[in-house]
Amino acid sequence: MRDASLPAKRLYWGTRAQRNALGIGVALLLLVLWETVARVKGSVYLPPVTTVAKTFFQEWFSAQFRDQAIPSLYRMLAGYAAASVLGVTLGVLIGAYRRLFRLLDPILQFLRAIPPSAIIPVGILLIGIGDAMKIVVITFGAFWPILINAADGARNVPSERLDTARIFGVGAADQLLSVTLPSAMPGIFAGLRTGLSIAFIMIVVSEMIGSTNGLGYYILQSQRTFAIPEMYAGIVLLAILGYCLNAGFLAVEHRVLAWHHGQSARAV
Amino acid sequence: MDVSPPAPIRRPATAAAANAAAALPGFLFFAAAAAVVELAARLGWLSSYFTPPTAIVAAMARGLADGDISGQIGMTLLAFSEGLLLAAVLAITIGVLMGAIPAVYDALRIVMEFLRPVPSVAMIPLAILFLGLGTSMRVAVITYAAFWPLLVSTIYGVRAVDPVALDTARNFGVPPFEALWRVTLPAALVNVATGLRVSASIALVVTVTTELVAGNNGVGFYIAQMEQASRLPSMYAGIVLTGVLGYLVNVLFSALERKVVFWSPSARGTAQ
Numbered sequence: 001m002r003d004a005s006l007p008a009k010r011l012y013w014g015t016r017a018q019r020n021a022l023g024i025g026v027a028l029l030l031l032v033l034w035e036t037v038a039r040v041k042g043s044v045y046l047p048p049v050t051t052v053a054k055t056f057f058q059e060w061f062s063a064q065f066r067d068q069a070i071p072s073l074y075r076m077l078a079g080y081a082a083a084s085v086l087g088v089t090l091g092v093l094i095g096a097y098r099r100l101f102r103l104l105d106p107i108l109q110f111l112r113a114i115p116p117s118a119i120i121p122v123g124i125l126l127i128g129i130g131d132a133m134k135i136v137v138i139t140f141g142a143f144w145p146i147l148i149n150a151a152d153g154a155r156n157v158p159s160e161r162l163d164t165a166r167i168f169g170v171g172a173a174d175q176l177l178s179v180t181l182p183s184a185m186p187g188i189f190a191g192l193r194t195g196l197s198i199a200f201i202m203i204v205v206s207e208m209i210g211s212t213n214g215l216g217y218y219i220l221q222s223q224r225t226f227a228i229p230e231m232y233a234g235i236v237l238l239a240i241l242g243y244c245l246n247a248g249f250l251a252v253e254h255r256v257l258a259w260h261h262g263q264s265a266r267a268v
Numbered sequence: 269m270d271v272s273p274p275a276p277i278r279r280p281a282t283a284a285a286a287n288a289a290a291a292l293p294g295f296l297f298f299a300a301a302a303a304v305v306e307l308a309a310r311l312g313w314l315s316s317y318f319t320p321p322t323a324i325v326a327a328m329a330r331g332l333a334d335g336d337i338s339g340q341i342g343m344t345l346l347a348f349s350e351g352l353l354l355a356a357v358l359a360i361t362i363g364v365l366m367g368a369i370p371a372v373y374d375a376l377r378i379v380m381e382f383l384r385p386v387p388s389v390a391m392i393p394l395a396i397l398f399l400g401l402g403t404s405m406r407v408a409v410i411t412y413a414a415f416w417p418l419l420v421s422t423i424y425g426v427r428a429v430d431p432v433a434l435d436t437a438r439n440f441g442v443p444p445f446e447a448l449w450r451v452t453l454p455a456a457l458v459n460v461a462t463g464l465r466v467s468a469s470i471a472l473v474v475t476v477t478t479e480l481v482a483g484n485n486g487v488g489f490y491i492a493q494m495e496q497a498s499r500l501p502s503m504y505a506g507i508v509l510t511g512v513l514g515y516l517v518n519v520l521f522s523a524l525e526r527k528v529v530f531w532s533p534s535a536r537g538t539a540q
Contacts, residue, residue, distance in 0.1 A: 013370055013371055019370075020374075022371065022375050023375060023377045024378055025375075026375045026379060027378045027379050030379060045397050045398060099293075102290055102291070102294050103293050103297045104294065106291070106294040106295050107297065110298075110511055113512070113513075113514030114507060114508075114511035114514060115472060115473040115476040115477065115488075115510050115514060117473065117477040118480070118488065118511075119507065120480065121480075121494075121503060122317075122504075122507070124495070125500075126315065126317050200387050201387045204389045205477055208481050216389075219390060220481075222393070231393055231397075234390075238390045239382065239383075239385050239386040239390075240385075242386065242387060243381075246385060
């Protein structure tokens, strides 16, 4: 639901262009307001928007991008990939076998309730502050929503589908791969999307707590050394990366789940 | 062809006893896993950074008894509730306005699209800058994080109100403001309750996170301090407690959700 497009409104005003113009107008107005307040007050904490923009281009169209943003993205994608593979595999198994689900449910409920950042200190003790620690922490954070949603998806496969497969003599392993897994896909994708946003948060946190590079480190360090425009530029870059990751994910989801959307549209 | 039993039998609808019986193996397995870790840690098979579960429980009991941990839990819950409450007031107000009035939605949409993808924790340095390291900084970050899911589901709920219900109200001469209060809001409550549950669990994660990164009290701060002091059983006790808190928050807000929306079609189990 988080990113699903909102239902169409019954009462429209104006044309589409007018409505977009209003939105852009308000956004621009806020930027002008920021610029004016910053210039009038001259506070160090609130640099003018134009300064932030200049810093943004100076910082991120230079070697800084390679030194700070690339390590963050690499760790995040590595951790997210590990969490996806583990979470989907285990989740589908747990969901498909009711006994396994009952056996593991209490442990899983407890582990997933732990805020993932709380295990960063454990990660630092066990693995140090290198890339491996961050990847493990990101994996831990993104793993739970993926696992839980995959298990829910696999548990709620319509029983007619499984019965049909059984009647046609489909083997257990085959059933898991060609009936349960595809049926669980909508659930799996819901989990993968939550996992992605958690992975994104975890990379920033883990770099703030124990790191010598990366975007989380960069913005906290900028704040501590009073490089304020740099701090804002870092936050803006994070916003843009977050937006792109989400948009990319939605594009993949749309492609992979095209069959499902088509089917549910027909059903309604 | 062999005739295997038909589709897995659904859980019998009879009361709590059946549920408890079904849950028993899970709890036994939990206990067994803890016992294995205990044994492995005591026998020195694991790295010394792993603490036997009994030592963690002992450290937790000590910390709770002498007020070491309990005070920190209080601070965590305080920041959590303040942030969530503030987020709820803001998100529901703005969400209802955006959902009910198209011009407001169009005006704020682009700003919202720009701000929403900023990961909440990236706001920590900004908040430190303006609010220092105290509780108000943490409350601000928690509010920011908890605001978005609730805002989106409130807008969604207000927009999804059955147009027939609104038209009926209009036909009976109910003025628009009263229709908002008596038709739209009750109908949107389902989505608001769901949004509140999601926001609450995010708020707790962000509370512990800000305490870890830049706190001067709270369970997150306690965990970081115990790690630096190498008091591992206490550190693990703090982590386990965050898990307990997370679990309780989820149970509480799920119950609230069920209570608030007992009449909605999805909660009653009848398809819409």
